[in-house]
Amino acid sequence: AQSVAQPEDQVNVAEGNPLTVKCTYSVSGNPYLFWYVQYPNRGLQFLLKYITGDNLVKGSYGFEAEFNKSQTSFHLKKPSALVSDSALYFCAVRARHNQGGKLIFGQGTELSVKP
Amino acid sequence: EAGVTQFPSHSVIEKGQTVTLRCDPISGHDNLYWYRRVMGKEIKFLLHFVKESKQDESGMPNNRFLAERTGGTYSTLKVQPAELEDSGVYFCASSQEFGSYYGYTFGSGTRLTVV
Numbered sequence: 001a002q003s004v005a006q007p008e009d010q011v012n013v014a015e016g017n018p019l020t021v022k023c024t025y026s027v028s029g030n031p032y033l034f035w036y037v038q039y040p041n042r043g044l045q046f047l048l049k050y051i052t053g054d055n056l057v058k059g060s061y062g063f064e065a066e067f068n069k070s071q072t073s074f075h076l077k078k079p080s081a082l083v084s085d086s087a088l089y090f091c092a093v094r095a096r097h098n099q100g101g102k103l104i105f106g107q108g109t110e111l112s113v114k115p
Numbered sequence: 116e117a118g119v120t121q122f123p124s125h126s127v128i129e130k131g132q133t134v135t136l137r138c139d140p141i142s143g144h145d146n147l148y149w150y151r152r153v154m155g156k157e158i159k160f161l162l163h164f165v166k167e168s169k170q171d172e173s174g175m176p177n178n179r180f181l182a183e184r185t186g187g188t189y190s191t192l193k194v195q196p197a198e199l200e201d202s203g204v205y206f207c208a209s210s211q212e213f214g215s216y217y218g219y220t221f222g223s224g225t226r227l228t229v230v
Contacts, residue, residue, distance in 0.1 A: 043223040105159070
């Protein structure tokens with residue numbers, strides 16, 4: 001079965017420190033990979049995606065993610081965290097053969113950045 | 116352009132009652148998706164419309180859920196009768212391209228609480 005795992009329910013980081021939010025997946029073939037963020041009382045906002053090409057993808061708000069095919073991972077990273085980065089982060093994949101575009105999400109990771 | 120709009124933002128109903136959620140996609144977006152997040156778990160796909168047709172409804176949990184998209188514009192998701200386990204956040208998303216791999220625009224969600 002296709003699945004996405006975000007092993008940490010919560011990540012706590014001090015402002016200015018680097019952050020990593022982990023994501024691994026189990027999807028056949030080479031999937032499309034996404035990160036979304038949900039701020040309180042807001043919808044899901046697109047951060048970045050991996051389709052093909054360079055394994056390091058840069059996205060909005062200074063975030064980046066590295067696609068690692070051998071480890072089937074797509075960890076989200078930022079060199080220096082901001083308090084305003086505190087939010088709920090979701091990793092999602094779409095099987096490349098799925099023409100309908102259905103996304104499979106992880107359970108989400110709550111990121112808390114303290115001053 | 117206006118984003119994806121969902122109504123209501125919150126709904127509290129008693130078990131056995133009926134609730135109808137509405138989603139207004141971005142104008143011109145033929146693809147409309149419903150997802151839900153239950154009790155802090157992963158966001159799960161419910162169904163996908165292409166214009167007014169149901170392309171994929173494999174994620175609909177049971178026949179208490181009925182989705183419609185009359186005229187290929189806005190969509191409604193009706194739960195009748197609601198059960199306690201239906202509580203969660205219901206997200207709607209739309210995309211312009213069929214099977215768009217660029218991602219999707221999500222609404223802010225409807226938080227449904229069944230008591």
